Amino acid sequence: MIIREIRSKTILSASKIHNYVINPYIGCHHGCSYCYARFIKKFTGHEEPWGEFVDIKINAAELLHNEIRKKKPGTVWVSGLCDPYQPLEESYRITRNCLEVLIEHRWPVVIQTRSPLVLRDLDIIRKSERIEVGFSITTADDDVRKIFEAEAPSISDRLAALERLHDSGISTYAMIAPMLPGAEELGKLLPGKADRVLIDKMNYHYADHIYHNSRLDDKLTDEFFRSTGNKIVKDCKEAGLCCNLVF
Numbered sequence: 469m470i471i472r473e474i475r476s477k478t479i480l481s482a483s484k485i486h487n488y489v490i491n492p493y494i495g496c497h498h499g500c501s502y503c504y505a506r507f508i509k510k511f512t513g514h515e516e517p518w519g520e521f522v523d524i525k526i527n528a529a530e531l532l533h534n535e536i537r538k539k540k541p542g543t544v545w546v547s548g549l550c551d552p553y554q555p556l557e558e559s560y561r562i563t564r565n566c567l568e569v570l571i572e573h574r575w576p577v578v579i580q581t582r583s584p585l586v587l588r589d590l591d592i593i594r595k596s597e598r599i600e601v602g603f604s605i606t607t608a609d610d611d612v613r614k615i616f617e618a619e620a621p622s623i624s625d626r627l628a629a630l631e632r633l634h635d636s637g638i639s640t641y642a643m644i645a646p647m648l649p650g651a652e653e654l655g656k657l658l659p660g661k662a663d664r665v666l667i668d669k670m671n672y673h674y675a676d677h678i679y680h681n682s683r684l685d686d687k688l689t690d691e692f693f694r695s696t697g698n699k700i701v702k703d704c705k706e707a708g709l710c711c712n713l714v715f
């Protein structure tokens with residue numbers, strides 16, 4: 469793993485998903501096999517494999533402090549091209565410092581992560597009136613998780629963290645995206661932990677070879693995505709949980 473501390477030029481970027489996005493890191497230690505964010509390598513001069521480099525934007529909070537005063541308030545997505553709570557965040561606290569600025573200025577925030585490390589920041593998350601915390605939970609089967617997202621936290625740890633946030637009164641959501649093999653039972657596991665659920669299929673081809681080598685080709689078909697998605701929606705709705713397919 470190649471780790472570098474860098475000074476970024478900007479931090480608050482326009483986003484099509486929410487109004488703005490903040491990426492405290494370039495690169496992601498989780499290195500998920502299907503991750504679309506690897507395209508950032510082209511724009512940052514990285515030649516290392518995805519998951520084997522992380523640039524730490526050590527001036528992110530300082531930049532945000534200046535930029536936030538010049539921009540129209542809007543919802544900020546944390547993050548789009550990295551996991552804001554990847555392992556380096558434990559010691560660097562770049563995401564935490566940015567959150568403090570956003571919450572101090574009362575901007576709405578949407579956090580998206582795969583890591584229970586977000587619980588460390590419950591003290592400041594609780595201070596925001598407009599914050600939503602989401603977990604990407606792609607399968608219910610941790611053996612599948614190990615095939616596609618070996619460096620990311622276990623599914624049971626993610627579910628437990630989501631439940632803790634929900635029980636703490638924080639608005640929560642689950643992103644089943646991309647829907648991996650073994651996702652079928654998620655509709656039974658998410659009620660009581662998430663306030664809403666979104667489901668998307670696999671939209672990229674980076675992990676096609678893994679499906680093939682693992683003899684999971686039948687889980688990369690429209691039929692799988694449609695039938696599994698419909699089952700999860702049905703199970704969630706029966707439990708009173710809002711759940712939508714986005715494909």
Ligand code: SF4
Pocket residue numbers: 496497498499500503504505548549550551582620
């Ligand atoms: S955690 Fe998210 S950003 Fe990081 S590698 Fe996985 S999909 Fe990509």
